[in-house]
Amino acid sequence: MGTSRRMKSPSNIRNLYEENKTKILNPHINHAKIINGKSIAEEITSRVASKVKWMKESIGKVPGLAVILVGQRRDSLTYVRNKIKACDEAGIKSVVAEFPDTCAEEDIMTSLSKFNEDPSVHGILLQLPLPEHLDEEKILNLVSLEKDVDGFHPINMGNLSMRGREPLFVPCTPKGCLELLLRSGVGIVGKKAVVIGRSNIVGLPIALLLQRHHATVTTVHACTKNPEHITCEADIVVSAAGVPNMIRSSWLKPGAVVIDVGTCPVEDPSAEYGYRLVGDVCYEEALRIASAVTPVPGGVGPMTIAMLLCNTLESAKRLYGFT
Amino acid sequence: MGTSRRMKSPSNIRNLYEENKTKILNPHINHAKIINGKSIAEEITSRVASKVKWMKESIGKVPGLAVILVGQRRDSLTYVRNKIKACDEAGIKSVVAEFPDTCAEEDIMTSLSKFNEDPSVHGILLQLPLPEHLDEEKILNLVSLEKDVDGFHPINMGNLSMRGREPLFVPCTPKGCLELLLRSGVGIVGKKAVVIGRSNIVGLPIALLLQRHHATVTTVHACTKNPEHITCEADIVVSAAGVPNMIRSSWLKPGAVVIDVGTCPVEDPSAEYGYRLVGDVCYEEALRIASAVTPVPGGVGPMTIAMLLCNTLESAKRLYGFT
Numbered sequence: 001m002g003t004s005r006r007m008k009s010p011s012n013i014r015n016l017y018e019e020n021k022t023k024i025l026n027p028h029i030n031h032a033k034i035i036n037g038k039s040i041a042e043e044i045t046s047r048v049a050s051k052v053k054w055m056k057e058s059i060g061k062v063p064g065l066a067v068i069l070v071g072q073r074r075d076s077l078t079y080v081r082n083k084i085k086a087c088d089e090a091g092i093k094s095v096v097a098e099f100p101d102t103c104a105e106e107d108i109m110t111s112l113s114k115f116n117e118d119p120s121v122h123g124i125l126l127q128l129p130l131p132e133h134l135d136e137e138k139i140l141n142l143v144s145l146e147k148d149v150d151g152f153h154p155i156n157m158g159n160l161s162m163r164g165r166e167p168l169f170v171p172c173t174p175k176g177c178l179e180l181l182l183r184s185g186v187g188i189v190g191k192k193a194v195v196i197g198r199s200n201i202v203g204l205p206i207a208l209l210l211q212r213h214h215a216t217v218t219t220v221h222a223c224t225k226n227p228e229h230i231t232c233e234a235d236i237v238v239s240a241a242g243v244p245n246m247i248r249s250s251w252l253k254p255g256a257v258v259i260d261v262g263t264c265p266v267e268d269p270s271a272e273y274g275y276r277l278v279g280d281v282c283y284e285e286a287l288r289i290a291s292a293v294t295p296v297p298g299g300v301g302p303m304t305i306a307m308l309l310c311n312t313l314e315s316a317k318r319l320y321g322f323t
Numbered sequence: 324m325g326t327s328r329r330m331k332s333p334s335n336i337r338n339l340y341e342e343n344k345t346k347i348l349n350p351h352i353n354h355a356k357i358i359n360g361k362s363i364a365e366e367i368t369s370r371v372a373s374k375v376k377w378m379k380e381s382i383g384k385v386p387g388l389a390v391i392l393v394g395q396r397r398d399s400l401t402y403v404r405n406k407i408k409a410c411d412e413a414g415i416k417s418v419v420a421e422f423p424d425t426c427a428e429e430d431i432m433t434s435l436s437k438f439n440e441d442p443s444v445h446g447i448l449l450q451l452p453l454p455e456h457l458d459e460e461k462i463l464n465l466v467s468l469e470k471d472v473d474g475f476h477p478i479n480m481g482n483l484s485m486r487g488r489e490p491l492f493v494p495c496t497p498k499g500c501l502e503l504l505l506r507s508g509v510g511i512v513g514k515k516a517v518v519i520g521r522s523n524i525v526g527l528p529i530a531l532l533l534q535r536h537h538a539t540v541t542t543v544h545a546c547t548k549n550p551e552h553i554t555c556e557a558d559i560v561v562s563a564a565g566v567p568n569m570i571r572s573s574w575l576k577p578g579a580v581v582i583d584v585g586t587c588p589v590e591d592p593s594a595e596y597g598y599r600l601v602g603d604v605c606y607e608e609a610l611r612i613a614s615a616v617t618p619v620p621g622g623v624g625p626m627t628i629a630m631l632l633c634n635t636l637e638s639a640k641r642l643y644g645f646t
Contacts, residue, residue: 137488154481154488161484161531162477162523165460190546198534200485208484211521211542216553218541219534223513230539 032290035184035259037176041302044179045090048309052091055313055322063316064093065123065149065308066115068108070134071101075265076127078273083125086305092312093120101131108139116144122319123149123312128201146319149311151175152200161208168318169311174206176303177238177259178213184292186236186257188213194231196220196247196280197240202261206238227251239280249285258286258293261300277301356615358507358582360499364625367502368413371632375414378636378645386639387416388446388472388631389438391431393457394424398588399450401596406448409628415635416443424454431462439467445642446472446635451524469642472634474498475523484531491641492634497529499626500561500582501536507615509559509580511536517554519543519570519603520563525584529561550574562603572608581609581616584623600624 056062065087069080080096087094097111108126115121124147130136140152148156151171159165170178181188193215197203203219211217215236220227231237231251239247240261252258262280279296286293294300317323379385388410392403403419410417420434431449438444447470453459463475471479474494482488504511516538520526526542534540538559543550554560554574562570563584575581585603602619609616617623640646 154478154485156481157484158477158479158481161480161527163521163527164523165477190548192548198486200487204484204486211544214544214546216541216543216547218539220539221534221537223537224539225513225515 032258032287033184033292034287035180035292035294035299037180037294037299037301037303040180040183041176041306044303044306045086045309048092048306048313049090051313055316055320056091059320059322061316061320061322062091062093063122063312064095064118064120065125065312066118066121067094067096067125067127068099068111068115069096069127070099070103070108071131073129074273074275075263076129080127082301083305083308086309087312090309090313092309095121105134105139108134109142112139112142116142116147119319121147122315123147123308125150125308126152128152147315149308149315151205151311157200157205160205160212163212169315170209170307171201171205172307172311173202173240173261173300173304174209175307175310176300177206177261178209179307180259180294180300180303181236181257184257186292188215188236191215191235192233193217193236193238194220194234195238195240196227196231197242197261199240202240206240206261210236210238241280243280244278245280245282247281247286249282249289252286252289254289255291256289258290259300260286260294260296263296263301355581355610355613356507357610358503358615358617358622360503360617360622361625363503363506364499364629367626367629368409368632371415371629371636372413374636378639378643379414382643382645384639384643384645385414385416386446386635387418387441387444388448388635389441389444390417390419390448390450391422391434391438392419392450393422393426393431394454396452397596397598398586399452403450405624406628406631409632410635413632413636415632418444428457428462431457432465435462435465439465439470442642444470445638446470446631448473448631449475470638472631472638474528474634480523480528483528483535486535492638493532493630494524494528495630495634496525496563496584496623496627497532498630498633499623500529500584501532502630503582503617503623503626504559504580507580509615511538511559514538514558515556516540516559516561517543517557518561518563519550519554520565520584522563525563529563529584533559533561564603566603567601568603568605570604570609572605572612575609575612577612578614579612581613582623583609583617583619586619586624 067080084094115124124143145153149169151169156167156169159167193210195203195207198219198221207217207219220230228251232253236257238259242262244264260279260281263277265275266278268276277297407417438447447466468476472492474492479490479492482490516533518526518530521542521544530540530542543553551574555576559580561582565585567587583602583604586600588598589601591599600620
């Protein structure tokens with residue numbers, strides 16, 4: 001092996017790579033189960049679609065989602081495009097209100113108020129992040145609690161955090177992560193879970209949600225010393241740091257379950273839109289040490305959208321008293 | 324020493340005990356600083372009192388607190404009695420609405436609504452826990468957000484949990500714990516903190532508060548396996564389990580700071596009210612291993628009341644635009 005290592009001609013390197021790849025993909029070698037978010041999401045979406053169809057046939061109504069998109073961030077554009085596409089597939093009516101980067105807060109507030117009052121809209125989604133000049137808190141607080149399918153209203157967040165309370169909506173990405181764990185048969189009660197990142201959108205609500213399911217949760221963030229020493233004791237790691245390939249094998253306990261929420265766009269001229277998405281987790285390394293891993297793309301991403309469809313359907317069902 | 328160990332006559336045991344006691348209380352032996360919640364609370368209360376006096380002189384108004392007390396739980400009676408006494412000392416007007424254990428929800432709601440509308444009431448406190456037949460969530464949600472000096476309204480809790488948001492009020496006990504840490508010069512940023520217990524009243528908000536101050540927080544609860552292994556890595560331990568003497572020296576890292584929120588009433592005929600309060604932490608053991616410890620009583624308890632005075636003053640200042 002020492003000899004082959006010294007002989008690193010380009011063709012040998014390629015062979016070594018292929019050999020490793022085979023090893024990793026060989027089902028006889030102990031490696032992680034890949035949690036297929038894409039296929040789970042498709043299953044959920046198709047279930048939503050049939051319920052929407054049934055609602056339409058029964059009461060002549062369909063759920064409606066309104067999306068407010070400000071600016072031209074390419075990741076936001078991709079997310080919104082995918083959300084609308086998913087709505088179409090599920091039979092959910094959707095409408096997008098687009099605003100330029102430089103728009104006035106007033107314009108967004110007006111559009112939001114109209115959606116709040118529109119009885120055909122059951123879910124309102126403000127695509128985040130907003131440009132810096134806009135007051136995200138003020139705008140989010142205006143979203144009607146009953147249409148807050150993203151679950152970011154402080155009342156929803158407060159009820160998510162408090163025991164014995166039930167939020168009207170659980171934020172989509174955390175709800176998707178939980179669903180992946182549950183559908184993969186991962187026990188949560190009493191497990192050590194580490195959440196990396198404490199954003200209002202992902203890290204915080206996923207930590208609250210895991211705690212609701214009786215895990216012992218530690219949240220790791222930018223001020224944490226030796227985060228690696230903390231994550232490597234966790235049975236469940238949910239990473240939402242947004243730092244590509246940060247989680248190396250040394251960060252993981254053998255047999256851990258790894259949910260990768262990171263989706264960092266990296267320039268790639270060969271990709272369809274000029275970039276590709278990279279997760280927080282060094283996937284190839286995680287495959288060797290974890291018991292289950294979500295890929296990026298095809299893991300948490302599709303689940304976020306599926307949960308948005310679920311929340312929108314749920315909201316319409318609640319409004320119409322349809323079960 | 325081996326010889327003296329073998330000679331354990333009752334008088335020798337007593338001598339050994341006295342010797343240990345002397346060792347513990349000897350300032351020349353390395354033992355924990357006692358965080359004197361009582362004297363810190365007195366200082367805060369006196370500062371509140373002078374501000375109240377100043378408010379009265381300036382605008383002819385004083386802060387007002389309304390307490391709703393249901394039933395005859397002796398711990399609740401003690402807490403309410405102490406709160407009213409503290410209000411008197413600080414010049415805050417207080418009123419208690421007392422209801423029997425068997426009262427109707429409607430009666431409490433009516434009383435609460437009156438306090439919500441009363442302009443001389445700036446803080447409303449519903450003494451918890453309520454008897455089981457009452458819907459705590461429904462009643463708490465009725466407390467006006469602007470008078471929610473206990474900070475238990477879901478909007479206050481949501482804003483406490485979310486980054487970049489500011490709750491109108493932070494719950495009193497967690498706020499008191501934080502104040503004890505800050506006034507004892509304990510650094511929080513980047514420290515490992517373990518909170519034991521996840522109640523809506525203490526465990527949850529103290530965990531959220533420590534995370535806001537950039538600690539790496541783990542919440543330990545009834546489903547946690549080997550809680551001792553987790554707490555013994557913490558720089559800061561806040562215990563709100565309500566299990567007397569649960570935290571032994573083996574649970575603590577040498578030099579840890581220990582905040583004991585536990586106050587379990589234990590029968591004691593020699594005590595003034597027939598019982599005394601015992602904390603979660605085995606105090607004598609903690610004194611030997613921690614760098615700082617709060618006693619019970621005289622630690623967190625008085626701080627809770629001091630913070631209630633602060634919150635009530637804050638609320639009145641906000642209403643009158645008084646700075």
